[in-house]
Amino acid sequence: MKNKNSNTKIQLKSISKYFKVEGRNKLVLDRVSFDVKEGELVGIVGPSGCGKSTLLNIIAGLIEQDKGAVKISAIPWEKRLGRISYMQQKDLLFPWRSVLDNAILGLEINGMFRDDARQKAIGIIDTFGLRGFENQYPFTLSGGMRQRLAFLRTVLLDQDILLLDEPFGALDNFTRVKMREWLQSLWESFNKTIILVTHDIDEALFLSDRVYVFSKRPGRIALEQVVNLKRPRDRKIVISQRFMKMKKRLLERLFYE
């Protein structure tokens, strides 16, 4: 594992959230508590509708929880929106902007001049495999490239915390495996605190330091799995004994109900 200090970056204390469905309050998140340390990558897996995305929306500042508290170090709670990077499953690219101009959207919003922002994006565009496509429109890109571009847009703002909501969910299996290896190498060079929500157990175990399994709605933590596998992890690790053992434990918990 990489050397990380033990400062707590995100602290969730008994978060609950209700949604109004047909006039009645339905519980979607039930007293979810966990901490994420600085530089840590925490995975969350769970069935559809277990409130995983809702939790990320709360942390990002798009919505507020009904009960409980979230503490994020160095960021005042009410000012967190815009200071935490958040990438969703859909790439949400703007078809009228070129690849480069999609990438710099966040920088532009935060007042950087377009030319400076473009320079900054070009500086790391190789890492994202988009060199040579700077002036193309997004529709010319493949699914994997679109997702990497969405990623570039997300990380260019250089926030400490990165929330990933099924970032590779829309991709085919082959591309997904390559993307998770790419994300691993990226994360190692960037030193960010990441919460990764995914359907894919392999992806969660492969990338995370810790994985939480959420129960069906209302979502609560059903299991915590520490993944102490050496980094960088090789793609063959998914068929190793230790990996399989952890995967079995997660699967049993996921399909327990």
Add this chain to the structure above:
Amino acid sequence: MNKWLLPLLILICLLSVWEFGVKLLGIPVWQLPSPSLIGKELANSSGLLWTHTAVTLQEVILGFIAALFAGIFLALAIVYSKILERSIYPIIIASQTVPIIAIAPLLLIWVGYGVAPKVIVVALISFFPITVNTVDGLKSIDEDKVNMLRTLGASRWQIFTKLQIPSSLPYLFSGVKIGISISVIGAVVGEWVGASAGLGYLMTYSQPLFLTARVFAAIFILSVMGIGLFLLAVLVERLILRWHFDEKRSKTLA
């Protein structure tokens, strides 16, 4: 080139039937002049026709610009104010059932005989498709993209300029294309009820004198004007929304 061939052939056929039909049946010129006679009239009276064309074109352009601004302004007001949406929007829609030709004479009483009433009629007839389409465009905004912008720290104004305006442009252009093609009708209607110049005036002036070829010449110029303005709108659309058409083309190929 191929897609123009068939309509062109049909047009030539129709014109030939007209040309020879008129001659074979011995229809008098004052009733229905042949296409060749209308062509001759276009050439012989070109100076006169051009003078009146310029007047009508000016009314159309001024009226359409007014419609464009009014249409966009109303659309913004409707989208950003729930009260206006509930109050003004139904009235605007209902107003379209009032025949424009019934309003035109009233405008003469209110604003006189000059260019103004014609410009107003053009604007009244053209703003509606622009407003309705722009409202649809502004409302079709993708909430996921709004949230994405919010997580990047965008203000409401930035969401408006960076997302809402560009994504509503294709809708706006649909409205513009409809509005501009019916704007010529507005100018003619305005001129019919009272004018001293313009192609519509020329028609009402020539018809009682049985200068039928001249009436047809005016009609011909009016349709050329309408088509020309429409094509101009299409051209501007292609230039501004290149991404839109490139994307559409790539999807039809895929």
